[in-house]
Amino acid sequence: MRHSLLFLIFFIPQFVISQIEYPESSKQPVINTYHNIDVIDNYQWLESQETDEVKDWIKAQNKLSLRFLRKTSRQAEIEPQMNKLMFKRTGGYSGQNFDESSKDRIYFSTCYTSTGSTRSLCYKYGLDDDYDVLVKSSSIPSKGDIDISYYKPSRTNGHLAFQYNRNGSDWKEIRIVKVKKRRSYSEIIKHTKSSNLHWLRNGFFYEKFPFDSLRAKTQKPAIMYHKIDSSPSDDILIFKSRRESDYISMYGAPDESFFIIKKENIETHIFSYFYLDAIDNDLNFKPFLMNIKYDLEGFNFKENQIYATTYLDDKKQVISIPKNEPTKFKVVSAVYDGAIFLEFRVLEENILSLYLTKEGNLFSLVDRDGRVIKETKTPNGLSVDGMSYNTTFKEFFFYLQSFTIPSVLYKLDLDTFNYDLINQTKVGFDPKGYKFIKKTFTSKDGAEVPITIVYKDSLSQNSVTPFLMSTYGGYGSVSSSSYDPGIVYFIENGGAFAYVDIRGSGTLGKQWWEKGKGLNKQNGIQDFISAAEFLIEQKYTAAKKIAIRGSSHGGLIIAASVVKRPDLFGAAEVNVGALDMLRLSNFTVGATPTNILEFGDVENQQDFDNLYSYSPYHNIDNTVNYPSMLITTGLYDNRVPPLHSFKFAARLQNNPSQEHPILLWTQKRTGHFGAINMYDKLEENCYIYGFLFDELNKQ
Incomplete structure (x- = not known):
């Protein structure tokens, strides 16, 4: 079966590149001035996705791209094989949290009730029972697709609050259900984003964000308190920052005994913490730790102690803080040479940490x-x-x-x-034949960078194996090896996969992150390029036999790498990537403290010079024929707005030297994380991996 599929792939008639007629992307020059430098932006008009002109442009782009992608998928007969590799989770557990609302051991989960459904809210009694539907996503009135993404049961009264989005948007609403009676309350809490909800007595705290538009800058939230069976207009304002430079967040004990509000000054990186003890009958937060340099995260609570993580000597560690004497904290986590601390949980008497x-x-x-x-x-x-x-x-x-x-x-x-x-x-395949090797390679400046290579049975060093490469590499995150049916499809059809832990990730600790963020961002881009060179030098593969893909920050790395070294790659998918780095901070979360810390501030001369030097949109060379690219985005992405993908695609398609296909696919009912039901996920995987594999075979 595998060989017959390969035969089909290799003998697909090539799409005649010269016949691609892209929708017109007119040049409408706008001059933006940064530090006395004029930067011409010909496609700034594409930032206004609500206009008829842009809507028609998106529709025309999708018509072209879907015709191409469907043809590739159909001719290669991808769907039957990809369907076997997909999750078989309909009606089963698909969440990551176990919670209980009473002594009956009720377990909650999000679940898919059919292949065409989005996530609903389910529950069961005991681990061995089957899940029943508590709230079906289709029961919530909406013009779009409802996806239940988060839930939080109370500890005292059998209620559960759940959060859902429309079409994958980061903007969410909250509703409440009484579990045993399956009674849904009428109130709908709007203008929420983060899954940051904490029960206290007969209500809960939540973060409310001012709403302007889907692509407007994210403004600072206020901490609110909502009482069950009351109007959201009566919700109590608990905490709101008065200064533009302050950003707030909230944490709560699982047993609803203690709560913390953190206030961060994004200019000075000084932190203040306020607390509420549940034994107090009011909702007034009091000063706890004020104006300190330690960024405390991951709060756990037990009796009279507060546990949190912070960096000490560049290592993330768990500290214990007495409620009554908060300045007298102590380290309570073990330190292992060469190990990276990830997270912890406080148990009854002890602390369990993951490294x-x-x-x-x-x-x-x-x-x-x-x-x-x-x-x-x-x-x-x-x-x-x-x-x-x-x-x-x-x-x-x-x-x-x-x-x-x-x-x-x-x-x-x-x-x-x-x-x-x-x-x-x-899943419909046997994973036993899969193997992996972990290696390091030397990047351009001498840094040793980890790479994980996954293959089946054996890996030849004869320069013929098609390779799929990926990375994320931002915000100090430690990427887990998450299951991806597309990777399995790629390997099952004779390829291999490589994941690169570039600088900017947290895989080797805080310093590894520091060496790949802000003014050092190009180190991560170079690491990814050097990884491709390593695979070629070791004869695992050859130039142009490498397909690359990445999402969000990973999309930035993929786009910057292919723009900088187009000779190395045969195809690329750039998914929801940050691609116009000069205007990143103008929209949604671009100007939040997290992103300013990660990328820098365009208002700063040094940061501007750095951002301009690697911004994929601004570094396209009109004398270069770039590799085939599929640029994917979601129409309701409020995290990295689709305007980045629109502008990048328009400039590449108008490149006079461009011969390889440049396709833009804007998914209509999705946000930052792609398709939200199983059928659309199948289609998404077929199109993306069909495109990448097919374009490699044309080389």
């Missing part, structure tokens, strides 16, 4: 003074993804997965420290 080591993940159980009690490792090549401690029933769950193995749910026995399989996701 990333060269041999895989490590669970470490320590006492309240940081002394190691027990340790256990997970298999190398698998990543822990989603861990949760059920405080009422003293149960600890976590997932294991890899690029080629779907999520497997385990329960960790806190006495023996052994873990047992609870359930797994079924």
Whole structure:
């Protein structure tokens, strides 16, 4: 079967490149001046996606792209094979949190009720029962697709608040349901974004954002309190920053006993913390730690102690903070040479932390003074993804997965420290033949960069294997090896996959992040380019036999790499990428503290020079025929607005030297994270990986 599919792929008639007639993308020059430098933007008109002109342009682009993508997918007979590789999770557990609302051990989950459905809210009694639908997403009135993305049960009264979006947008609404009676309350809380909801008595705290438009700058939220069965117009304002330079966020104890509000000054990077003790009958937060340099995150609460993570000597560690003497904190996490701390949970008497080591993940159980009690490792090549401690029933769950193995749910026995399989996701292939190797290569400036290579059975060094490369590499995040049916499809059809932990990620700690953010952003771009050169030099593959893809920050890295070194790559998918770095801060979350810290501020001369030097949109060379590209975005993406993809595609399509296809696909009912139902996910995978594989075979 595999060989016959390859035969079909290799003998697909090539699309005649000269016959591509792109929709007209007129040049309407606008001059933007930065630090006395005039930058001409011919496609700024595409930023106004609500105009009829842009709507018609998007429609024409989709018509062209979908005709191309459907033809490729149909001729290669991708859909039957891709469908076998997709998750079989309809009606099953698909969330990452275990929560309970009473002594009946009710477990909640988001789930798909059919292949064409978005996520609904489900529940069951006990681990062995089947899930029933509590709230069906299609029952919520809407002009678009409703996707339930977050839920939070109360600990005292059997209520559950859930958050949903329309068409994948970051803008969300909150509703409330009484679990046992399945009673839905009438109130609808609007203008929320983050999944930051904390129950207290007969109501909950949430973050409310001022709403302007889908692409307007994200403004600072206010902390509000909503009482069950009341109008949102009566919600109580709890906390709001008065200064533009302040940003606020909130944390709460799972048992609803203690709450923290963090205020960060984004100019001075000084932090202040305020607290509310549930034994107080009011809702007034009081000063806790004021004007300190420590950025505390991941709060856990137990009795009279507050636990949080912060960086000490460039290492992320867990500290314990007495409620009554907050300045007298102490470190309570173990330090392992070469290991990267990821996250922790406070148990009844001890603390359980998760680390990333060269041999895989490590669970470490320590006492309240940081002394190691027990340790256990997970298999190398698998990543822990989603861990949760059920405080009422003293149960600890976590997932294991890899690029080629779907999520497997385990329960960790806190006495023996052994873990047992609870359930797994079924797919239509056998992953046993898959192998991986971890290597390092030398980047241009001498840095040693990790790379993971995944293949099936054996990997030849004869320069003929098609390779798929990917990365994320931003914000100090440690990327887990998440299952991707497209990667399996690529490998099943004779290819191999490589993931690159470029500088800017957190894989090797804080310094690795520092060396790839802000003024050092080009280090990460160069690392990715050097990874391709390494694969070629080692004869794993050859130039033009490499397809690359990345999303969001990864989309930026992919686009910048292909613009800088088009000779290395045969095809690319740039998904929801930040591509116009000079105007990033003009829209949605671009000007938030997180992004200013990661990329810099265009108002600063040095930052502007750096952003301009690698911004993919601004560095397109009209004398270069760039590799085939599929540029994908979601119409309702409020995180990286689709205008980035629009402008990048328009400039490439108008490049007089461009011969390889440049396709723009704007998905109509999606946001930053792509398709939100199983059928659309299948179509998405078929189009993306069909395009990449087909374009490589044309080289």
